[in-house]
Amino acid sequence: MNTDFEPDWPNIELGSIENERFFRRSFGMLRGLVRVMRHSESWRDADVIIARNFDLLAIGWSARLLLRRRKIPLVYECLDIHRLLTDSGPVGRIIRWCERQLLRQVQLLIVSSPRFVSAYFKDIQRYDGSFAIIENKLWFDADALARPKVKSDRPANVPLTLGWVGSIRCAPSLRLLLAAADQMGPAVRLKIHGNVHRHALPGFDAEVAVRDNVSYHGAYQYPNDLASIYGESDLVWAQDLWQRGGNSDWLLPNRIYEASWFGCPQIAVADTETGRRIASDGLGLTIDAPTPAALVAALEKLEPKDITRMQRHILNLEDERFRLRESDIARALSPVIGSPPHRRIVEEE
Template sequence: MKLAYFVHDLSDPAVARRLRMLKAGGADPVVLGFCRTDAAPERLEGCPTVNLGRTYDARLGHRAKLTALTALKARRFKALIAGAEVVMARQLEMLAIADAARLLCGLKARLVYEALDIHRMMVQDTVKGLAMRGIEKALLKRSDLLVVSSPAFVDAYFKPIQGLGDDVHTPVLLVENKVLELGAAPSAALPPPPPGPPWRIGWMGAIRCRRSLDILTDLAARRPDLVEVRIHGRPAYVEFEDFDAQVAATPKVTFGGAYTAADLPRLYGDVHFCWAIDFMEEGLNSSWLLPNRLYESGRFGGIPIALEGVQTGRYLAEHGFGVRLEAPEDLEAFLAGLTPGRFAALRAELAAQPQSAFSADESDCRRLVERLKKPGEPLGSYGQASESTSGKIAA
């Protein structure tokens, strides 16, 4: 199945992971997208790429202008995407381009919308917010499938705000951000550091929450006897006053830079806990998402720490593992009262989870691609029906 994949950032590791999944499921993707780095890859996971231009974090106006110009010129992609059965768009800006390309190039391909974050602008009753919601709703009605990474995106946003299941009848597929493990035997989780203070907390992935950095550096500075913090990933520097200086000023906090999937067992094996709390869009996207680090930590032995009352905390409660705090200020008291016995019990709860809760394999990839070919039934009893009818698969 030929698939045209329009992505918001060619340099995003999550894009590469989705491409591996699509290829393992039998799709033949061609990738078109913007890039947040100066040098865009010419190929990604063996797939040809088309660089649509340089974009920047937090510069929504620039991205909107570039999106509009690219959509107007989408006819130039005709030879490249000819014969595609599916046109798939990652995030709203790419959905506008993908739909224009499908129309201007005369494709009869199915349109798939991957909505993996809900920007705060989308829920604001401002001129921009209302306009963006109107555009998204119109495009959503034209889409054959909506892919989400968390059920809360449907329950808190698409249903009540965009009318999904009411006047919008696009089918929904839940594709969680699980660790993709193909081919060789899955890597084993490494043993944790010796139990006892200082307790090590790992913060991995997209590093974009200023309040999280403040909480962790403050505690590490005040209680070096109690906690160490290991940060790895890609910081969104525009979200911080001075990320590097703040880390450097706190001896018990280290930053290890970017990493690859092969590093996950080592990184999570080096810590006791995983910081799975986010305040970047508190009460909105941060409360609805199920982040990559939730699945990575579960797969490789880092006990996730989340807040009660948000989707990540509800996930931990439903599955019976992890640490749920009523407020981030409770972290110090929790760690101060933690015993080796209690830590062993937390590890045992995590070890009791099935591997399929955290990782996806080739059969999951095949099911995903088959669903893209046949989008399925409208929303209906999403989240309540069986796996075969709810569109819920592991990925």
């Protein structure tokens, strides 16, 4: 993804690594460390080191040690709990041990969902250090895109449009959505937008091609294409299912912020952090189980006025719930850049 992205900051390329090739990743990390060491001057005036995943945390800690820059605060940003980190086998235990040792060296942990802290870092890794939450909200480099006005009620005699938007990699979600589309037939249109991970969904194109009420619209420009994508959807599937019992149950996906900015209701599974957020903030619907029967039942109950009511509620919510600002990042980094101590979250049981 983002292969044509050109950074607008002084950038040191650390190289590329392949998904799932864990043995090769270790060599990629060593290569990255060597490249960091060759550019040691870039660390001279650093105020903070932010490692944006486990691999980069290992590189950042090693470079800080080798370059004798131990006084520079080290921040670990974890936006997903990889499946290996919750694996019960020997490889999972080794990686968790490695992460636990590195966690003792960081001055701040940044996560995108409070459940990552309570369910994983506290319960499993026994982390009791400082942390901050930067939710995966919309970011606008320039002026924010305008939020739409509430549309009039959708006519009762047109198909319901269900969207699936973002990084398309979840095989259980694909099976669920296709099964629901098959059961509802012409009463629903499933529109898929985003970058398809075909190594995870090898039969994606064939599955879509044989269904008249399912269409794939390709990758999109972020954020400029979001208004039309969400504007054409009556509601969107927001749930990640491919790591149930772990990351999928704990995360808060960027879909809920994007969809909400543009007034589009969402649907997710009730016993996940995504579902709890949608229910608590009135962002859409939840189903008790990720089954075709539950999803079809929820969709068939929807009336045009129900969709309009949810849209109106979402668009009346404050922009700050869905948009990330520089001040949010500065506040999160305050424990390591000298501002007042960062608050801790209180999780409701």
